[in-house]
Amino acid sequence: MVATQEYKVIGTRPIRHDGLDKVTGRAIYGADVKLPDMLYGFVLRSPHAHARIRSIDTSAAEAMPGVVAVMTANDMPEAADELVDLGEGAINFSHASDHIMAMSKAKFKGHPVAAVAATSTNVAREAVAAIKVDWEVLKSAVTVDEALAPDAPVILDGWVGDDLGEKSTKPNVGSHFRHEFGDIEKGFADSTTIIEHRYDLAMVHQGYIEPHNGTAIWDQEDRVRLWTSTQGAFTVRTQLAGILQLDESRIKVTPTEIGGGFGGKIPIYVEPLAAILSKKSGGKPVRILMDRPEVFEATGPTPGGWVSVRLGVKDRKIIAGDADIRFDAGGFPGSPVGAAAMCVFSCYDIENTRIDGWDIIVNKPKTAAYRAPGSTHVAYAIECIIDEICEELDLDPIQFRLDNASKEGTRRGDGPIFPRIGNIETLEAARDSAHWNAPLDKNPGNGNVRGRGIANGYWFNVGLKSSVNLSVNTDGTVMLIEGSTDIGGTRASIAMQAAEVLGIRAEDIIPTVVDTDSVGYTDVTGGSRTTYATGFAAYKAAQNLIDELTARAATIWDIPEDEVVFEDGKFSSKSDPELSMTFKEIAGKLNETGGPVSSTGAVDLENAGGGFAVHICDLEIDPETGKTDVIRYTAVQDVGKAIHPSYVEGQMQGGAVQGIGWALNEEYFMSDDGQMVNSSYLDYRMPTSLDLPEIETVIVEVPNPIHPFGVRGVGEPPIVPPVAAIANAINDALGIRLREAPMNPGRILEALKEKNG
Amino acid sequence: MARVFIPFALRKMTGGATDVQIAGATLREVIDNLEEMFPGIKERLVQDDRIKVGMEAVVGEQPTREGLRAKVAEDAEVHFIPHIAGG
C-alpha cells in the first residue's frame, strides 16, 4: 500500500546537507572540541560490582605536577530526591547524582568515584591511578533472579519500590506493575491449545562507535557552557541543571555532531564532572573523553532479563495472553519494562490479557534506552511462541498472524485502543514479498542446513516538543534553525518538509542545528520522533512563513491580503492574472518592501501512532561448529510516509543488523563477581560487513492521519523482530527452539548435542 | 460519560472495578469526579496540579499533551499508564 498524495520534494533522495563535512573529516564531533587553555579529565572508577567506600585519599594525585583539580562525590551538589519529567522519560536527580559519582557505595563495576583534571590526558590517567580508595567489597547480584532471591544483597540503600500499589518487601524491586483486561482465567479455560515458555536475554549495548564526551566551562558568574555529542541538548541542560543545582538559563549546551546514540546518548555521564572540574580549576575548560571499556562498563546498555509468555488459542484465534517481564535495571531503578509491557501483545488482538512488569535493581551499569527499548525482548518471546502454535496446529505463520492481527480499534495490552495502524498491510507486504515466495533449499549439499524465519514487531514512536525557526534570504533560499541533533540525515528530512511547503528545492533550505540559547525547546533525537515532530515544526514554520509572505505580496501589489493565494510555489492574485511571483522573486523584493521575513514553528505532539516491522530471515548453520550465517534478509516496515527513502532504508537496515548482532553474538558476559569480561569490541563482537548479506527493504506507507505528510517514525521498529526471526529460522533449520539469546555457536552446539543424544 | 480505566494497582480502591463511567468535560473534572466516587484515588494520579511524573494520561487514543486541561469527549476512554520513552 502506497500513499497517494503527490509531492515534489518528499520522496526524493537529495544529498544531505551535512554530508560534505562528514565525508571530508571536517565535521566536529564531541572529541574534536578543543578550546584554548583546555585541561584533560579522567575518571577513577570502581573495580568492584558492589562495594562500600570506606575512604578516599586523593593527596598523592593532588600533589602530582600537571594536576589542576581533583574531585569526589563530596564536590557534587546535593540534588533533590524526586522524580522529574525529562520529556523522554523521567529522572530522579538524587539517583542521577549518585550514578554520576558514587556517594558512599559503588553499585556496578565502572561506577565513578573520583575524577582529575590535568594538563594532559596522560597526567590525568596517572593521577587517577594514584588515588587510593579503601573498599569494603560487598556481595553482588547481577541477574534478576539473583536480585530477587531471599539472600540478595541490598543494592540501593533506603530504596522501597512499588509492588502493585504496595511497598515492596524485596529490597531490589524497582517496581512491579500489572495491566489486566478481560477475564484471563476464563480465556485460558476456554482455550484448546496453550503454550507457555520463558525466554532469556543477555544485557547488550547500543555499540555506537563514538564514545561519550563532554567539554565544559563553569565560569566565575556560575554560567556553564558545555559541548557534547548528545541526542538532546535541552535534555542535557535539564539533567545538568538538576545535578549541578543551577537554573537552566545559566547553562548553554552546544551539541556537536554525534557518532551514534540509539538511545544511549540521552543520559549524561562525564558532562557534570567536566563542569565541576572546570569550576575547581578556576573556569578553565575541561574535556573528558571516555574510552571503549568505560563505554561498555559505565554507560547505559539495554537490560537483560527474561520474558515468560503463555498464549491460549481456540479456533485459530488467540483468546488469552499472559506475560511476565523481568528486566535488570542496573544499579538504579528505571529499565524500559513499561515499554516492553506496552509492546508485548501489540501485534495481536487478544481479548483477555494480563501483563506483569518487574524492574529489578542489580549490580550492573544503569540501563538506558536502546532503539525500541524493551520491545525486542518481548518480541523474542511472543513471536517464537506464535510460531510454536503454528507448528503445533499446522498453520501458516503469516496467515495466523494476519488472522489475529491488531488493527484500528484493537485494545492494546496496556489499555488504550489503537488508532489507524499498518500492521495488516505490513504483514501482507511480507507475505507478498519476493523473499517469502522464493524457495529455500534447506540442505545445500555442503553439510550445512538452512532455515527461514519470520517475526513481527511493534514500536509506538513518540511525538513531544520541537521548535524550528525559518528566515528568508534575498536569493530565495531559507535558513532553517533547529534543535534536533542530526544522527542520521534529519537535517535533510526536516528541510525537505519545509521545502515541500515553500515550493522550493531541498537544497534551497540551509539547515543548522544550534545550541540551547539559540532555538526553542526541542526534545531528544530519539523515540523515532525527529522527522515526525521536528518535521512537523518545520511544516508549521513554513506555513507561517507563507502567511507572512502572502501579506508582503499584498503590500507589494497593493491589494487586500485575501486576494493573494500561494499555490504550486507561486504567489498570485485571485483577480489579476498578471500578478504572480515565485518564492524566489518575492524573496528578492523583501529589502525594499518592509525588510526581512522570518517565522517560527513549535509543536508538542501526540505519539506518531505506531509502526510495525516484519522481518524475514534465511540462515545457514554449520552443525559441526554451530556457526550461523544469515544468507538472506528482508525488512518490511510501515513508515507512514518515507520523506527521504534512502535514509528510511538505512534505518531499516541498521536496525535489522543491530538485531542480528543481538540474536547471534552480542552479550555482556559477566563473571560471578559482576565483572564484564568482554568489554572490548574484539570480545563483544558486533557484526562486520563480512557477517552479513544485503539487507533488502520493503517500505510500506500507511499514512499517519495526524501528520501533514503522514510520517510515522522509522528508526526503532526495525530492531524489534530480528532476534525472534532468527530464532524461528534456527528452529526451521534444526528443529531446535533456542530460548536464550545470544544464540551463539556454543548454545547451538549444546542444543544439537542434547537433541542428538 | 467518559469510560475511565483504573490502573491495576488502584483497583483495590474501586472494589476491583476495571473501568467506570465518569462525567466531566476535562480531565481535571473527570479526576475530581472519580475522587468523589473513590476517595483517595486522586492523590495516586495527580501531584502538584499535574499528572504524576512517571505516569501518562491517555484521553481517547493518545497520551494527552494538555495535562489536566485536556478536553474529554462524551464517550472517550481515559487511561493512566506508565510514562514510556523511546531510544
Place this chain on the structure above:
Amino acid sequence: MVDKVHVKTTINGQEYEFLVEPYMSLLETLRDVLNLTGTKEGCNDGNCGACTVEMNGRIVDSCCVLGAEVNGGTINTIEGMATAEGLHPLQQAFLEEAALQCGICTPGFLISAKSLLEREPDADEHRIRYWLAGNLCRCTGYDKIIKAVQKTQATA
C-alpha cells in the same frame, strides 16, 4: 617525563615536523598534536577501524601505531582525500548512496575503500565485504556502504 621524539613526515603531501611523546599513538599525534581530527577514535585498540589511515602505502589502525614510528614516512588521512579539483569519487558515491548515517565511521571506511580500489579495482561484493570487515559501522548495516563502493567501481 621522558624526552619527546623529533619526527619528520609527509602527511597528505605536506611536510610536517613535530615533537611527540614516545608513548603517543599515531592517532593521538594526528588528533592532538597536529589537529587533524578527521581521523576518529572508536576503541583505541585496533578493533573498529575508525582511525584508519594510509601509512607508507598500507592501511593501518592509527591507534595501534606510535607517532614516533612515522618518522620519514608518508601518511594519508581523510583530510587529504578531496582536492582543489573536488571530491574523490568514493566521497561523492558515499554522499549519493546515503552510505553514512552518523558519519563517525565514514573517514575510516573511505580510507579503507580507497586502498581496496587502488589494489583491486574489480573486487566483487564478497571481496569488498572482506576488505571492509576491519571497519565497524553501527548505523547503516553496511548495505549502502557496499553499494557506494560498487557504484564507484561502475563509474570509474
